[in-house]
Amino acid sequence: MLIQVENLSRVYRTPIAPKNWAERLKHLVRANYEDKLSVSEVNFNIAAGECVGLVGPNGAGKSTTIKMLTGILEPSSGRVLVAGFHPQRDRVKYVKKIGVVFGQRSQLWWDLPVKDSFEILQALFDVPQAAFNARLDLFRREALLDEFYHRPVRTLSLGQRMLCEIAAAFLHSPDVVFLDEPTIGLDLEMKSRMRGLIRKLNQESGTTVLITSHDVGDIERLTQRLLLIDKGTLRFDGSLADFRSHAGDGRWWAARLHPELVAAAETQLRAHHSALPVRLRGEWLEIARHDTLPFAELMQLLAPYSVSELKPVEQEFEELLHGFYLANQAEAVC
Incomplete structure (x- = not known):
């Protein structure tokens, strides 16, 4: 398995705000903290070449899980192994094996043309010129990058920039790419272009993709498998067809x-x-x-x-997901 996750948990420790002057004085000497469990004993495996959707309501623990898989956050407990690497322990070698897109956070150089940003990434990841040219031809063909390839990143629309972010994440032919809300705020045309590019790279290059998104269209059109997390716990792991059956068929x-x-x-x-x-x-x-x-x-x-x-x-897939979330909330109340 390319990605192995065993009993993955993450606890956030936050200070408790003092309520009066006496507590404020005590807080200066010794603060009181409370622990919040964000991800709780999550287990799953992902094979090479899969395209998997990680979904859940706001605050469910999706982004925290992605950040632990990419090595940005260290798990409080449990084990993560991606492409044979421990994301935290082997960070320098590991980052060359993955690509990452986090919503509005850019990996491109704001004042440089897209072309220059790509060439800098080529040098950073030691991408051979022939492989770089082949990838660039694919991006130009599938995502129509020539429209804005020579423009500074700061002059691009959100959709154009996100297309470039996706291309940059796949530029060095990583083993796995993590996409966190890649289509947020995009219009229909840009979503279609982006989904087409991700699908092409996943199917033809065999790149493993793990995507989190609140846009159900991303999940339905790109993924073959669904991981549903709620309140930090993995509630479902299976194909979209299995989920429809599990959630009442629709x-x-x-x-x-x-x-x-x-x-x-x-x-x-x-x-x-x-x-x-x-x-x-x-x-x-x-x-x-x-x-x-x-x-x-x-x-x-x-x-x-x-x-x-x-x-x-x-019933629409979005309604099935919403119903599943509501059912979990009802169980929690009971």
């Missing part, structure tokens, strides 16, 4: 009923099958499609409620 029957009978029909269905998800959307009653409730039996249950229309509906 397939529903939508029945249009007489407005005065919708509530009664909902009560009847819940009483008949308490574990079956049922929800109201205006005059539509939506019932999760499941093997435990055959279509003929569903129609028999709905017959007394004046069904005027019945149609299958598919």
Whole structure:
């Protein structure tokens, strides 16, 4: 496995703010601290060539996990091995094996043309000229870099700069690239270009990619596997198809009923099958499609409620994720 993560945890220690003058005086001599567990005993492996999405709500621990994998943060406990290196212990050798993009943080030189920034990175990573030219041709072809290749970085739009950031991360043919919110704030055209470039480099060069994003389109269009983290704990690890099945499949029957009978029909269905998800959307009653409730039996249950229309509906992947987050929150409260 290219990436091996075992019992990975990270604790942040922060000072407790004093509430009065007495506590402030004590704080000058000896501060009190509280520990916050950001990532808790996370385990997963990623094979070479995979493109994996790491998702979760805000504050779930995604960025902290990425920073530990890249060597920016040291784990409080657990073990990380990437391409045979320990990110913290072997940092000098390790950074030549990875590429990184962190949202708005640039690895390009602000006042220099993109061309000069790439050539500096070529020298820093000892990229042979032939390999550099081949990569550059790919970037020009797939991302249309010629439009702004000779312009200073500071004159680029956000989308143009992020395309250059992605290209820079792949420039030295790393074993793995970590992308943290690479499409944040981009328009549809730039997102499409960027996704196409990442897909091409992953599939044709075999570069392993781990991407975190709140944009569900990034996950659906780029990744084959999903790691879902919430409250610092890994909640799901599997394919997108497996997640759809795990999260309730996303397939529903939508029945249009007489407005005065919708509530009664909902009560009847819940009483008949308490574990079956049922929800109201205006005059539509939506019932999760499941093997435990055959279509003929569903129609028999709905017959007394004046069904005027019945149609299958598919739940969007974003709604499935949101529902999964809400279910985890409900479990935490209980």
